[in-house]
Amino acid sequence: MNKALFALFCLLLSWWWWLSLERIGPVASLTGWTLTGCTLFLAAYQLRKWLSILPLGSAQQWMQLHVWISFMAAFIFFWHTGLRLPDGLFEWALYSCFAATWMSGCLGWIVTTTMPRRLARHGDVIIADEIPVIRRQLQLAADQLALDSVSDTGSTTLAEFYQRRLASFFGKQTHRWVHLTGSRRVHAWLDQEFAQIQRFMAEPEWKNLNQLRELAFAKINTDVQGAGTWLLRRWLFVHIPLTHALIVLIGFHIFWVYLFNAGSI
């Protein structure tokens, strides 16, 4: 039903456009105003979020429209600019800002649609607010295990290994960008570290070593979940300021065009 309504909306819009093209004359003016309308509609998504108590349609419907209109806006952008390169500093700023806003939206869309599944595939999904708590619990457990290993076995090998190689790893979120690329470099690094130290340990110490390994791999999962939720939240810190800058630049562009060219955006 939603799709049928949207198709009807597009059809009516194209029809109106077609009629206007014949009447209005300069295509640049029509495409310019349509592009401005599309951009304002896309930017209004933020207002929609602030006014979520008003019955303005569901978040999902807005999201669908946002994506459709943004693709339409890209098409109109190419039409409006005639695929020619920008001329002068201001035009470069305007083109780049549109392109950066559009691409940040696309990247964000890919992140919001793929990241939750990727995080679920990696291991236990942890909600963002719990990540620091779980990380701290793992750190305390690892500290304790290193201490206990001295009294349990009378050897300091594990405690020293922990202090030298793992203490800072357990202390904070690490390898954010490595995890975001989906690389398993950190897993491989830990495997190598544990395999190496195992060679210097007597068999009775292996039990503690294995427990430490489990804690370290659980810590990797908190880092992966932490990196994913960080990106899920932070990409909007790029997309939103770019949107605001774009609106300002479009405002200047319209002012400039009407001041000097008397009418064609």
Ligand code: HEM
């Ligand atoms: C000129 C183009 C665009 C403008 C001006 C624009 C503007 C905005 C604004 C203002 C928000 C609301 C942010 C908030 O308050 O949470 C938003 C969110 C979003 N936009 Fe765009 N956008 C554009 C292009 C795109 C494109 C091309 C895509 C992807 C195809 C996209 C995907 C998204 C997504 C996924 C969200 C977040 C939805 C959510 O978290 O609920 N945007 N955009």
